[in-house]
Amino acid sequence: MDWNKARAFVVTAEEGSFSAAARKLSMTQPTLSRQVMSLEADLAVTLFERNGQMIELTQAGLELLEPARKMYEAAQAFTMVASGQSQSLEGQVVVSVCEMDAVYRLPSILDELRQHEPGIRVEVVVTNGVSDLKRREADIAIRSFRPTEYDFIAKKLGEEHIGLYGTKRYVEALVDNYKQVQILGFNQIDRIITLLSHHGWELDESHFGLVTNYQPMQIALCEKDLGVLFMPEDVANSLPHFHKVPGFEQPLMELPVWLVSPHELRNNRKVKRVFDFIASRLNKRLEPNI
Incomplete structure (x- = not known):
């Protein structure tokens, strides 16, 4: 799995909107939305119900959120340890x-x-x-x-x-x-x-x-x-x-x-x-x- 897609999913769920998640991750909203949609396509599930500007986690999204969060945190830890070796x-x-x-x-x-x-x-x-x-x-x-x-x-x-x-x-x-x-x-x-x-x-x-x-x-x-x-x-x-x-x-x-x-x-x-x-x-x- 692309770690960036998992990150986009987790932060969107935590922030409650694509626009807030995009600001949190310092990226454009269309880029973040594409990452979430791509993850949904990869998994063949719908992660968010979309109603205008409002979003809500689906049952599949709720069940996948915690595993995705652990993956995201593991990727962050891996990156941080790797960065820590720089001289x-x-x-x-x-x-x-x-x-x-x-x-x-x-x-x-x-x-x-x-x-x-x-x-x-x-x-x-x-x-x-x-x-x-x-x-x-x-x-x-x-x-x-x-x-x-x-x-x-x-x-x-x-x-x-x-x-x-x-x-x-x-x-x-x-x-x-x-x-x-x-x-x-x-x-x-x-x-x-x-x-x-x-x-x-x-x-x-x-x-x-x-x-x-x-x-x-x-x-x-x-x-x-x-x-x-x-x-x-x-x-x-x-x-x-x-x-x-x-x-x-x-x-x-x-x-x-x-x-x-x-x-x-x-x-x-x-x-x-x-x-x-x-x-x-x-x-x-x-x-x-x-």
Whole structure:
């Protein structure tokens, strides 16, 4: 069996649509649909019932999904072990990072890496979700938690110190009356209200007039004097027009920063080179006295 056809079937079943599966696999929808149809022809079964844009697994599809998933995972493991033997410092390495890392931390690191290793082509996957390293969605990931699986290489790079920041003009206005504050950012309003209540701020939903999980937009809104936001200290220090909100000189929270890679890639020279390079540069940024 063509492993690509099994992959197309499994990911389509998991994502629930051809368009979502195509995005997941970074291919066009017609290509993915052809792979699924070809697999159906090979097996002489119908795997999906199609109703316009909606699809649903047939009984045959349901029964074949788990064996196909095991085949797909076995093929991924085979490919990963084979990739792990590479001793070349040329080729592609995929790094998964969050929006804040992608915009404010990684560019300078990749600039330096390119000077040292021009033969390594780095693809950056930007997501605030968790890339599936076992399925080769990335070779390396920066995460705020340590993986629990034994078959990952994980290195703690330091702590991310999160504070409350705004423009100088905005935070100075809060000295006399914090009740006029607007909090920019995430949709976990109740959690933020509870956190800030421990610091004497009594807030309600009226203090959250602009909410977005897209971190670069939070910063852009803050620059327009539309509110304050939670920001890592090292990022805020690189943006001179941002200042800590009075009364919040100490970090509101600390999050660990981990660099993670599948154990099978430990002998892959180019992956190890990128892993070690990012680790050393981020460690210095997060722990500047080291």
